[in-house]
Amino acid sequence: MVKNSCTLAIKELKHWMMPEKAKTSLTTFPSSAEIMSEPLGAVLIISAWNYPFLLSMDPLVAAIAAGNAMVLKPSELAPASSSLLAKLLPKYLDCCSIKVVEGAVSETCALLEQKWDKIFYTGHCRIQIFYTLAPLQEAVGIWEYVGLGGNGRVGRIVMAAAAKYLTPVVLELGGKSPVVVDSDIDIQVATRRIIVGKWGCNNGQACISPDYIITTKDCAEKLVDSLKKELEAFYGKNPLESKDLSRIVNSDHYARLTNLLDEDKVSGKIVYGGERNEANLRIAPTILLGVPQNSLIMKEEIFGPLLPILTVSKIEDSFDIINSGTKPLAAYLFTNNKKLKQQFLMSVSAGGVVINDTALHLAVHSLPFGGVGESGMGSYHGKFSFDAFTHKKAVVYRSFVGDASVRYPPYTRGKLRLMRALITGNVWTILRALLGLS
């Protein structure tokens, strides 16, 4: 993905950088106008641990293409990747304008206290760093954020820190990306695509992983059976041993996820999987059926290999369930029903939507990738990346010919008439006004 971003930027940059001509109307005749892209200046990129290479390099490529200087702060929760980036990038890139700063909360605090021209943040907030957030919050002076629940806590802190300097931000966060599974579909294909989007993407630790499924009561059993069959085909009878599954990133996340499974209302709902290996930080692909909506696993972004399935009487009821939560980063629907598809597109708001597949939109450069509401703000990929790191400056060229005295004081009612006409930009209205006919 990083290679592709680079190739695309190299190929398209000349084209992206070119000023875009803008139309001018009679109101400002004679004039010409254009929109010129320019770098924002010095930008801060804070990346996440789950795709430590991609989520550092992709924004980096964008920032460079747009002509900025930058500091990259890789996640300390992926220490090997972080130090590799810190070691290798200076060997390939100009270290006067591109720096890698490693570190954890205190380094992040120090960086957020500086004045940036843009901050690009990818990440999530997990409960285990709650107690370490206090110094960060203190540094940016927002004590009232301590104790706020839910996703995006660090996103809030980044934005509040940016507010001190009126720095624009892109926040690539997350949310609970739902998958709605209709009946009358190729269930095997759907299942495989759900599995690869969930467990095939860092074992569910991805911002656009399917978080939970909603399907009808009638389809649920068939779906569970299909999932079991395909999971075994992909990962074998003993998934804890499978080399094709990522492990859980660290013991804090492992504890968080097992906590979700061990909650009373949920522990009896496991229909597949549930095996764990604490020493190796592994949790097997786990499916749960019929968890209550007020359980922890349904309240926060799972970000792991647990897949709850909710059932509804009619499939359209799934939209209300999705809309009762915060807007997710991605929403998925498997259906052959055109009407249902249209309804889904019109009534479910999400960063991005994929019909009959999962996660793929990430790789489409002509689509903006970003969230809405709690799942984030701003977007990137393809040209959207270049745009995220540039300022679009409006330029107007005028000459001294044709200076309209109507613009200037002293003001009269006659000027008012002509002014009215000029603002419409309509040639007949202007002529009439000039001739005193309106």
Add this chain to the structure above:
Amino acid sequence: MIEFVQDNEERIFQALDQDVGKHPVEAYRDEVGVVAKSAKLSLSCVEKWMAPRKGDLPLVFFPASAQVMPEPFGVVLIMGSWNFPISLSLDPLIAAISAGNAVVLKPSELSPTCSSFLAENIPKYLDSKSIKVIEGGIDVCEQLLQQKWDKIFFTGSQRVGRIVMTAAAQHLTPVTLELGGKSPAIMDSSSNPTNMKVIAKRIVGAKWGSCSGQACIAIDYLLVEERFASDLIDLLAKTIKQFYGQNPIESKSLCKIVNKNNFKRLLDLLKDPLVEASVVYGGSVDEEKMYIEPTILLNPPLDSQIMTEEIFGPLLPIITLDDIYESIDFISSRPKPLAIYAFTRDEKFKKQILSRTSSGSVTFNDTLLQFLCDSLPFGGVGQSGFGRYHGKYSFDTFSHEKAILQRGFFPELEPRYPPWNSFKLHFIKLAYAFNYIGLILLLLGLKK
């Protein structure tokens, strides 16, 4: 909205006269006309703007379709400003409505007549379930900012902009901040005497002709070479008299200062003895009517408040340089302004200004017009704000662009799925490189 401004034009003129002493011509040009124009443009274009846009897809995704579909954010908050209390409230309102949002509009309490006019009359024209006007001061603002909005659009000062963004951060609400800054004008030597007269008119028009300098894109200060300064000052003085008569404070074409606080703030800028000594024209005030005469200063100290803060009033400092090219460093060493105006015919100078300074916009050989171009994004950069609007940018500012990828169930590409092996890795590498021939050969077993 179109009916609203047409039916109430006289009442709007009266309210603007009451709040800021605006003449109907200025009121039409900067307020009523702007609103009518935006509404007409939105009406004629909104269907086009709303339509999903197709995206290109590489063959490797076949069969699939990609599109970007705009959708409303939801419930948005618009905070208007007092200097253009009608257009800076209603223009964003039109944008938010055309993008399908519900809106709360909070007009500025510093323009109370316009604020209550809007509160009283908007419900007569617009659906009051989805569009509400809420009046009030700081306490009301604070309460509004504590709520969860899907978008906040703020026009105002940098200080309040910070407060708005900090509050928005609590709910991860995206914001557009239309702020301000010290917008400089540069004048070089490349203009002949006829053009100089036009330049002087455009400078006077851009400083005092728009709410008496109380505008985010008004010229804040002027940069000119030392040798042209005194001729320029004479020409400006002459133009001011031409526009506003011998006694500008009596002129009906000049706006007053909005309130006592701002009046005092502006007088305080002149209190510094070195600044006071630099006044070369004007300077008289009418405290009762809250008028300040168009005032020109020559080389006040660069570290004085008048040269470090946005003036937002009828005082124009002129700073002289030995060489006009020094203006580029002068501007780029200071916070990025909302607008830069450059009067020059030197193409090389124009290119340098464009590439070595950054601002919301640059206008060559004129002033303020960028505001009227619907095809140009209007907004700041750095301390002058972020986000933009006008024309389609208005619609976009209040929409979320949802990415949509649609696929069928057939065909299936086995190499997408675990268990992983080197064949599948090879496949994925070829797929990423869009090496279709390589992919076919691999699938046919002809490539290792």
